[in-house]
Structure formats: structure tokens, C-alpha cells
Amino acid sequence: MDSKVGETRVSTLPPDCSSASSRKLGNRSSWYRTDPSKFSSDQMVKLRKFLQALGRRASSLGNKIVGRAKKFVGLNAVPDPHGFMKLPQELVDHILYMLRDDCETLRACSLTCKALLYSTRPLTHHTLHLTQRTRGSFTKAKTFSCMRPNRDGARLYFLSYMGKRGLLQHARRVNISLPRVFTPNTLLPHLHYFQTLNRVHTLTIKHYDAVLWANHHKTCFAHFYPTLTSLSLCHPSGRFPFLLQFALQFPNLEDLSLEWLKNEEQVQTDLTVPAIIHQSPPLRGRFRLAGVYPEELFNELRKKMNFRSVELDRPSHAQHVLDACADTLENLTIIHHERIIRTDLSKLSALRRLTLRMVFPEANSSVQFSISAAISTITSPVFHEFVLEFTGPSYLYDCLEPDSCWACWDCNWRELDQILEEQFAKLGNFSMVFRMGEIQHLRHVQEHAETVFPLLASRGCVRFETRSLQITYCMPPLQPQLCMRAHTKRMIGN
Structure with missing residues (x-):
């Protein structure tokens, strides 16, 4: 890289983002906080051009550095961000946000991207969306969406796609929003990769059928037990005891959201409701209730209500909820x-x-x-x-x-x-x-x-x-x- 480019471009970076600061601070937090509003449009353009120039001029050098790093760090290992990569975390966050809609520029910054890849990967794959979209797309930073229907209905191709590349380890939130009812047959072909989501703390499921999933709780969701603290069920259906059985199986659950129960007849089944409803600890976080629910649900749930925060959106039996949380709300x-x-x-x-x-x-x-x-x-x-x-x-x-x-x-x-x-x-x-x-x-x-x-x-x-x-x-x-x-x-x- 010639000195002229370095002089004209580096001057536009925030104070603590220079190489000297990077050598001292590494990826630790500095006084500079990522706030895109602090950058004018001219500064953003200059920083974008700087990254483009850096990628064009340093591609070969970056390959050599990364190659040597692999040799010293280990077999095919990702370079340690605390080794020779000394970019401040605030700059990493800002670059990722600024280039969220420009994947070509992000790929062109060869040396820069390789230097911050290890740091940005957890941010990029923080939230996993499994939706009804017909093709995979990198829409926003931290958000992936992909679905491809086939003759057998919607299948979670994107889940396996992410799992094969080792990207599911970074997911902390999972949002499953399929156009039809979410059934075990949809998930079981991809269960191996789904079970690698062992750090998820927030789970959102749309069109959940409590009866269909009654015999698959431990098979498909046991790996969420240690970490899951927030559960949201949108447009659920099925018998209410089984709905609570699914929610209360997570021992560390604090936040629960039940939104817009489908108005269907309560079909009688031969399944017996396990004692987990009575054995589970009380819920102490946030509770959101939207829509009309029968009194049967509250008779079971009120024994578990110690919520500190409650949101009521056109619910039935709202007073039952408030009376159950009278001492903690x-x-x-x-x-x-x-x-x-x-x-x-x-x-x-x-x-x-x-x-x-x-x-x-x-x-x-x-x-x-x-x-x-x-x-x-x-x-x-x-x-x-x-x-x-x-x-x-x-x-x-x-x-x-x-x-x-x-x-x-x-x-x-x-x-x-x-x-x-x-x-x-x-x-x-x-x-x-x-x-x-x-x-x-x-x-x-x-x-x-x-x-x-x-x-x-x-x-x-x-x-x-x-x-x-x-x-x-x-x-x-x-x-x-x-x-x-x-x-x-x-x-x-x-």
C-alpha cells in the first residue's frame, strides 16, 4: 500500500481506530462508542472508499498473512483476533453495519475482512430466521432468511446450509415462521443441525400445534433446556394443557408470550398431560398475552405466575392474570x-x-x-x-x-x-x-x-x-x- 493512500484514508477514521491504538487496545472497548449518527455522509463515503482501496491493494498480502497465521495457530484454524488482528471492536461493529447492504464491497476488502472475520461472525449470525422466503438472502447484518418449498412442503434447507458451515454455534435467537403449521415432520430431517443450537436464549415459533408436538419435546428441544429464557408462541393451536407443557418444560424460562390463539375446538386425545406443569418453577420475567383464551388456561397457569412485567393486548380474563401476579408485578x-x-x-x-x-x-x-x-x-x-x-x-x-x-x-x-x-x-x-x-x-x-x-x-x-x-x-x-x-x-x- 502506498503512503499516499494510507495518509489520505486513515485520517478519516475515529481516533481510537488507528493502528497505534489497535496495537495497544486490541479488541477491547475504548472511549469510542459505535454510533453511526456521529459520522457525516462524507466520512462514511471516505471510509467506504478506504476499505475498497485496502481490499484491492492488499489482497495478496492478506493471503500471505493469513496463510502464515494458519501455520502457526494450527490446522485450518481461524486466526485469533487477539493475536496480530488488533482492530477495535467499535470499528468492527461500525464497518459491519455500514456495509450491511453491500456484500460485494465487504468481500472486496480482503485483508480487512480476514482480520475481522472472527470478530464479526458472532454478530452476523446472531439471529437465525427460518421463514417462508423462497430463496436465501443476506438481508441485514445479524439476520439470515431462507426457505425453499418442494413437493413435500416447506423444508428447512437453510438450517442444514448453516449447520454444514459451522455457523449455528453463534445463534442466540431463533425465529421459526413458516406459512403452514410447524410440525415435527418439517424439523426431523434437519434435527441433527437443529440440535447444535446449544446457546439459544430466545425462541419464537409461529403456527405451533401443541398436540402434534406433544411426544417430541425432549427429542427436538432438550438442547434448549440449559440456555432458553424467552419463549414466544404466535398463533398456537391445540389443547391448552399441552401448550403449557411445551412452555414449562424449559427450566430456566423467564419470559413467556402467548399471542392470538387459533379459535379451534379442543380436540380430545388419548395423550395424558405429564406432571411437568405442576413440578416446574414459577415464571418470574415478562408475560405477554394477546387474544382470547379460555379460563381453563388460566386455571393452570396462574399457579406459575410470578411475573414482574405483564403486557395485556385485548385478552380475556385479564383480571385473572393481575390477581395471580399481585405480589410481584x-x-x-x-x-x-x-x-x-x-x-x-x-x-x-x-x-x-x-x-x-x-x-x-x-x-x-x-x-x-x-x-x-x-x-x-x-x-x-x-x-x-x-x-x-x-x-x-x-x-x-x-x-x-x-x-x-x-x-x-x-x-x-x-x-x-x-x-x-x-x-x-x-x-x-x-x-x-x-x-x-x-x-x-x-x-x-x-x-x-x-x-x-x-x-x-x-x-x-x-x-x-x-x-x-x-x-x-x-x-x-x-x-x-x-x-x-x-x-x-x-x-x-x-
């Missing part, structure tokens, strides 16, 4: 749609934070009464922090107009403030969050600023969020903080 989120969930919080002695999330799928005139009604359902508050969130259709769906979203939020703010004063006179912290779709919707902020902000000035803060922008008003004083998302700079407004 610290963080509660209730999501209101068109129907108000009435709950009694007077028994929640440990509650510290309450969040009411108002989701309006379409504009209607009764919404302003729903906001007041939702807050009025809270009796005997004992919590310290209260968050009131408003989410409209323009935040969820791009095709809808912003006016229809804000029409839902034209409630009587003075009435709301009066309710807050009466209900939560001793409240320690209060905040309101408005979620909108795009930046152009912020023109509505000015219309409400004169009424909403002064009215709530003595209570906390108001935050407006879009997909790319966040404005936070912290009062007093009334000083907005403007935070641009999408990796742009953060500014403080006057």
Missing part, C-alpha cells in the same frame, strides 16, 4: 383498542409503572370518551410512573391519511388533565407519547402544542414519535429535544 402495560379492558389494580402492591396504550384502527366519534373511560377504570393507584400512549393508523399503516389518525386524538385535554389530577394526585412521573407515521404528520403537533403542553407542564413530558423523528418536550422548562432517527444527527431545539 412491577410493570404493567394495557393495550386498549375499541373495547376497554376493565381492570382492578388495587391489589397490585408492587406496581411501579403503568402504561396505557390507546390504539385506534379508524377514526370515530366515541374515541374521546374511550380515553377518559380507560383512565377511569384505574382504581386506587399505587404506582409511581404513568405513561399514556396514543398510536394511530398512520403509524401502523402507510396507506392511511394522517388526518384520520389525528381525528381520533381530538379529545378534551382539560377533561383528561382533571382526571389525572383526581386519580393520580401523588403520581411521581407522568409522560404522554404520540406515535405518528411520517415526518410530514408533525404539522399537527403545532395545532396541539398550545393546549397540550402547557396543560401538562407540571406533570411530566410529551413525546412525539415517527419512524424517523422523535420530539420530546420536557417541562418545565418547555424545551423540545429533537432526535432524528435513521442515523442522522441529534439536535436540541430552542
Whole structure:
């Protein structure tokens, strides 16, 4: 590499990313933290060009270095990042993020990639997605997706593809989302590679059938027992005792999510429910319940509920959940749609934070009464922090107009403030969050600023969020903080 290229390119790197710093710090953390927003567009372009030039000029040298490293380190061993590879971990993270959509440039940086390959591989393969996509694609850093259907239905080709290359050892999260019901026949041909996922702490399964999997738990999921702490079942089906049998078999499970149970008849089977439901330890992490579930489920599950955080999204028997966690629940989120969930919080002695999330799928005139009604359902508050969130259709769906979203939020703010004063006179912290779709919707902020902000000035803060922008008003004083998302700079407004 000629000195001219080195001088012009290295100067654009962060302070602790130079070779001298690398020799001293290695891959250990330095004062420089990876934050793409700190880099201007010109700096990103310069760094990208530097990597391209480095790859073109140092390919042969890189092969020699890596070849010698293999000879000294061992047979076909990956070079040790703590040996001659001394790139700061922050720079490794940033390069991986910056080139996430440019695989050709990433491959062209021969020496650089070989130097940081060992460090980036765990980051790249951190999450394994097994979805219904028809071809393999490297979509984002940390995310892989691949599925190829054949005559026998969807088969997990990508699972074997990753396993043959020794990449499953880095996976920490697994997301199985197939277009049809996830059955044992789908997984068994690839069970050998699936069992190598021995470090996974989060498992998400869509279309799980509890009856079909009742006799395959230990065969297919026993390797998750030591490490799995979070389980999410989306659109599950089958008998409820077997659904709980699958969830409670993991001894270290803390977080459980049951979302949108399929409305099917409970088919009677000859299978007997094992005693694992009664022998398993209580769940103490986070619990999310979405959709309608029968009371039979809660009769079994309430004995295992010691959750610290609960999120209720249009559930049935919500009060059963709250009563079961009365002594341990610290963080509660209730999501209101068109129907108000009435709950009694007077028994929640440990509650510290309450969040009411108002989701309006379409504009209607009764919404302003729903906001007041939702807050009025809270009796005997004992919590310290209260968050009131408003989410409209323009935040969820791009095709809808912003006016229809804000029409839902034209409630009587003075009435709301009066309710807050009466209900939560001793409240320690209060905040309101408005979620909108795009930046152009912020023109509505000015219309409400004169009424909403002064009215709530003595209570906390108001935050407006879009997909790319966040404005936070912290009062007093009334000083907005403007935070641009999408990796742009953060500014403080006057």
C-alpha cells in the first residue's frame, strides 16, 4: 500500500481506530462508542472508499498473512483476533453495519475482512430466521432468511446450509415462521443441525400445534433446556394443557408470550398431560398475552405466575392474570383498542409503572370518551410512573391519511388533565407519547402544542414519535429535544 493512500484514508477514521491504538487496545472497548449518527455522509463515503482501496491493494498480502497465521495457530484454524488482528471492536461493529447492504464491497476488502472475520461472525449470525422466503438472502447484518418449498412442503434447507458451515454455534435467537403449521415432520430431517443450537436464549415459533408436538419435546428441544429464557408462541393451536407443557418444560424460562390463539375446538386425545406443569418453577420475567383464551388456561397457569412485567393486548380474563401476579408485578402495560379492558389494580402492591396504550384502527366519534373511560377504570393507584400512549393508523399503516389518525386524538385535554389530577394526585412521573407515521404528520403537533403542553407542564413530558423523528418536550422548562432517527444527527431545539 502506498503512503499516499494510507495518509489520505486513515485520517478519516475515529481516533481510537488507528493502528497505534489497535496495537495497544486490541479488541477491547475504548472511549469510542459505535454510533453511526456521529459520522457525516462524507466520512462514511471516505471510509467506504478506504476499505475498497485496502481490499484491492492488499489482497495478496492478506493471503500471505493469513496463510502464515494458519501455520502457526494450527490446522485450518481461524486466526485469533487477539493475536496480530488488533482492530477495535467499535470499528468492527461500525464497518459491519455500514456495509450491511453491500456484500460485494465487504468481500472486496480482503485483508480487512480476514482480520475481522472472527470478530464479526458472532454478530452476523446472531439471529437465525427460518421463514417462508423462497430463496436465501443476506438481508441485514445479524439476520439470515431462507426457505425453499418442494413437493413435500416447506423444508428447512437453510438450517442444514448453516449447520454444514459451522455457523449455528453463534445463534442466540431463533425465529421459526413458516406459512403452514410447524410440525415435527418439517424439523426431523434437519434435527441433527437443529440440535447444535446449544446457546439459544430466545425462541419464537409461529403456527405451533401443541398436540402434534406433544411426544417430541425432549427429542427436538432438550438442547434448549440449559440456555432458553424467552419463549414466544404466535398463533398456537391445540389443547391448552399441552401448550403449557411445551412452555414449562424449559427450566430456566423467564419470559413467556402467548399471542392470538387459533379459535379451534379442543380436540380430545388419548395423550395424558405429564406432571411437568405442576413440578416446574414459577415464571418470574415478562408475560405477554394477546387474544382470547379460555379460563381453563388460566386455571393452570396462574399457579406459575410470578411475573414482574405483564403486557395485556385485548385478552380475556385479564383480571385473572393481575390477581395471580399481585405480589410481584412491577410493570404493567394495557393495550386498549375499541373495547376497554376493565381492570382492578388495587391489589397490585408492587406496581411501579403503568402504561396505557390507546390504539385506534379508524377514526370515530366515541374515541374521546374511550380515553377518559380507560383512565377511569384505574382504581386506587399505587404506582409511581404513568405513561399514556396514543398510536394511530398512520403509524401502523402507510396507506392511511394522517388526518384520520389525528381525528381520533381530538379529545378534551382539560377533561383528561382533571382526571389525572383526581386519580393520580401523588403520581411521581407522568409522560404522554404520540406515535405518528411520517415526518410530514408533525404539522399537527403545532395545532396541539398550545393546549397540550402547557396543560401538562407540571406533570411530566410529551413525546412525539415517527419512524424517523422523535420530539420530546420536557417541562418545565418547555424545551423540545429533537432526535432524528435513521442515523442522522441529534439536535436540541430552542
